[in-house]
Amino acid sequence: MVRPDRKRPVTSVDVAAAAGVSQATVARCFTTPEVVAPDTRLKIEAAADRLGYVPNAIARSLKSQRTNIVGAVVPAVGEYWQNVVTYFSRRLTARGRQLLLFSFLDHAEVNETLEAVMQYRLDGLILASANIAETQLARMRQTGLSLVAFNHPDAAGIVPSVTVDNEAGASELARHLAGLGCTRVLYLGGVAAASTDRARFRGAARTLASTGATCNYMEAGAFTYDAGYRAADTVVNLDRLPDAIMVGSDEVAFGMLDGLRRRGLTAPADVLVTGFDGLPQASWAGYDLTTLVQPADQLAEHAVELASGDGSDSSDAPPPSVVVAGTLRRGLTTRKGDAGRARPGSYSRRNCGTEPSAGR
Amino acid sequence: MVRPDRKRPVTSVDVAAAAGVSQATVARCFTTPEVVAPDTRLKIEAAADRLGYVPNAIARSLKSQRTNIVGAVVPAVGEYWQNVVTYFSRRLTARGRQLLLFSFLDHAEVNETLEAVMQYRLDGLILASANIAETQLARMRQTGLSLVAFNHPDAAGIVPSVTVDNEAGASELARHLAGLGCTRVLYLGGVAAASTDRARFRGAARTLASTGATCNYMEAGAFTYDAGYRAADTVVNLDRLPDAIMVGSDEVAFGMLDGLRRRGLTAPADVLVTGFDGLPQASWAGYDLTTLVQPADQLAEHAVELASGDGSDSSDAPPPSVVVAGTLRRGLTTRKGDAGRARPGSYSRRNCGTEPSAGR
DNA sequence: CGATCTTATGTATACGTATTCATCGTTGCA
DNA sequence: TGCAACGATGAATACGTATACATAAGATCG
Numbered sequence A, B: 001m002v003r004p005d006r007k008r009p010v011t012s013v014d015v016a017a018a019a020g021v022s023q024a025t026v027a028r029c030f031t032t033p034e035v036v037a038p039d040t041r042l043k044i045e046a047a048a049d050r051l052g053y054v055p056n057a058i059a060r061s062l063k064s065q066r067t068n069i070v071g072a073v074v075p076a077v078g079e080y081w082q083n084v085v086t087y088f089s090r091r092l093t094a095r096g097r098q099l100l101l102f103s104f105l106d107h108a109e110v111n112e113t114l115e116a117v118m119q120y121r122l123d124g125l126i127l128a129s130a131n132i133a134e135t136q137l138a139r140m141r142q143t144g145l146s147l148v149a150f151n152h153p154d155a156a157g158i159v160p161s162v163t164v165d166n167e168a169g170a171s172e173l174a175r176h177l178a179g180l181g182c183t184r185v186l187y188l189g190g191v192a193a194a195s196t197d198r199a200r201f202r203g204a205a206r207t208l209a210s211t212g213a214t215c216n217y218m219e220a221g222a223f224t225y226d227a228g229y230r231a232a233d234t235v236v237n238l239d240r241l242p243d244a245i246m247v248g249s250d251e252v253a254f255g256m257l258d259g260l261r262r263r264g265l266t267a268p269a270d271v272l273v274t275g276f277d278g279l280p281q282a283s284w285a286g287y288d289l290t291t292l293v294q295p296a297d298q299l300a301e302h303a304v305e306l307a308s309g310d311g312s313d314s315s316d317a318p319p320p321s322v323v324v325a326g327t328l329r330r331g332l333t334t335r336k337g338d339a340g341r342a343r344p345g346s347y348s349r350r351n352c353g354t355e356p357s358a359g360r
Numbered sequence C: 001c002g003a004t005c006t007t008a009t010g011t012a013t014a015c016g017t018a019t020t021c022a023t024c025g026t027t028g029c030a
Numbered sequence D: 001t002g003c004a005a006c007g008a009t010g011a012a013t014a015c016g017t018a019t020a021c022a023t024a025a026g027a028t029c030g
Helices: A012-019 A023-031 A038-051 A057-064 A079-094 A107-118 A134-142 A166-179 A195-210 A225-236 A250-262 A296-307 B012-019 B023-031 B038-051 B057-064 B079-094 B107-118 B134-142 B166-179 B195-210 B225-236 B250-262 B296-307
Strands: A069-075 A098-104 A124-128 A146-150 A161-164 A184-189 A214-219 A244-247 A272-274 A291-293 A321-324 A327-329 B069-075 B098-104 B124-128 B146-150 B161-164 B184-189 B214-219 B244-247 B272-274 B291-293 B321-324 B327-329
Touching: A012 A023, A012 A038, A023 A038, A057 B057, A069 A079, A069 A107, A079 A098, A079 A124, A079 A250, A079 A296, A079 B079, A079 B098, A098 A107, A098 B079, A107 A134, A124 A296, A134 A146, A146 A296, A161 A166, A161 A296, A166 A195, A166 A244, A166 A272, A166 A291, A166 A327, A184 A195, A184 A225, A195 A214, A214 A225, A225 A250, A244 A250, A250 A272, A296 A321, B012 B023, B012 B038, B023 B038, B069 B079, B069 B107, B079 B098, B079 B124, B079 B250, B079 B296, B098 B107, B107 B134, B124 B296, B134 B146, B146 B296, B161 B166, B161 B296, B166 B195, B166 B244, B166 B272, B166 B291, B166 B327, B184 B195, B184 B225, B195 B214, B214 B225, B225 B250, B244 B250, B250 B272, B296 B321
Parallel strands: A069 A098, A069 A124, A124 A146, A146 A161, A161 A321, A184 A214, A184 A244, A244 A272, B069 B098, B069 B124, B124 B146, B146 B161, B161 B321, B184 B214, B184 B244, B244 B272
Antiparallel strands: A098 B098, A291 A327, B291 B327
């Protein structure tokens, strides 16, 4: 193995010298191999291999004005988002793109860090559930980068957007509950200000109203396990329990289930419970939650497709807005037949001194 | 607002022309503002603002030979890794670095895609639980990028490495169990070939042996919920139940708990159960698992520190290898006092037709 | 007040690649 | 045989910035 001097990285010029050709031919060999003669190609490849040459994507990007990098701005917390990031990464890799990730705790951080991210001349940027200043949005579009709003229904029309059909999904869950005879439903949202939250409640309320059922709204305060766990206390103290609790997200629903159980109530025996998102854990035996499964892989694929910027963005065309339907998952938490059959040896939560808390 | 011609992005040259200075001064204004006169600085800043100038990090990287980007190669599945990625991102952002993420499903993908990643001349690369070919490791070090092996004890000595003290952690869990009087312990590993798995078992077996307890090893086959769930069937069919089951990871432990419950066994009543990792869900009331909490934030910080490559890597110094101690979390699953007090209204899992399955 | 030092800025170049244009040798066809 | 067309390659340049070097103007000091 040749010792590449350790200080100076080997460039296409070095390879050219070693192979006895010009730098241009070396470049062609790595971008459009078909235009270079087979025997010279072999010579070049041999030399490149011997020297340990790795093309410099930075220089390439500078010249070609494309980085092949797509950014994603994603909330730092929440099981849902962690899953989505994985799908982003996989889909992008499949397309030969790289993922530059920025996960934020607070919405305030976003506009700050976006400045730094913009310097990298990304090909596209996926904004997941982030509130971006309109002025910044405009500036970003002018740079020719492909923006995509993910799970941010409000953005549709302004920016290309990809989202599950929140309203129809909640409607489907509501119909499921109505079919089970529920007439008094409580909707437990995460954050009332979130557009997804509102859309889901709208779908639920509309459908339930059409069946003559009532649907009150209650806010957990966050899309977290803890928020659901605490909300259970409020629910238990109501004058009268609802027939069903529609929870705005799976993670909050898990907290609700555990919170109810702590107070001696279980689903589906005492009250039916549904979630929204279709997290892997919803299928875990410990919860087995009825929920609306988001086709996360499809959603990610659409987002990546739009963000990869293959389509020319003629700015006067209306931005494409993809809405994908979710699918209902019927779990134990709305299975009336199983109601209330407690069993000895069941998991007990009594006399447990410490209050559990999510996070670390 | 000035219309920047929409085609040609504005460069430092444009700003220089607009401000009546040279390009060099503009560059200085954004890298070393203190060396430029206050009044010219204001002129330049005004011009930059007016034109909507954004420095080009690609060009900067080409010139300065530093990208300020750190890569992370992380398994695509597993709650643990999803958490870790979030910490990486946050810590890097705090240091003014960007995170280029690559998440892999199969170890075979890694060596493939690493080639592509290497082209981006990252400042550092965090390899999480990935098996990299030795030859490639060597080549990567030569490029001057700071490699860090995360949670990959075997790598210590070859490459700078950051990991929790697996052996000591398992030992602590074992001591905890021994203190509760356990003499027959079953260790349920995920994948026996994984170095973390072996280290944890070693710690458990050693400590238990010293107390006269037995510790058999069993392999779940994967670090997943499903694997734990299925392993529960095997455990239940043993001639005699062990006193405790030490599970190699929290996620597998969740599956084990739910699997046991399905067969009518619960922790801590029928058998004690411990996990490893300290996932947020371990604190959820539904599991309340005794486990060893990895200080994920600290680990991430160390990894980011090493990968940021601030320290000069004089190649003859032994690579630093950081080992951080975890902390024991005592949950309900090893709380003997609560043993077997079942309660009416508890969550029932009987007569549940469908088999739950993790993943989607 | 001239010499030296300091400060602020301009000039010029390099980073590593992609691509346009020109060149040159070959082949095909009339 | 002559000319056009073609295929393969080399020479040159541009991408946008950072920085070493040069230079000019004040500032300092004897």
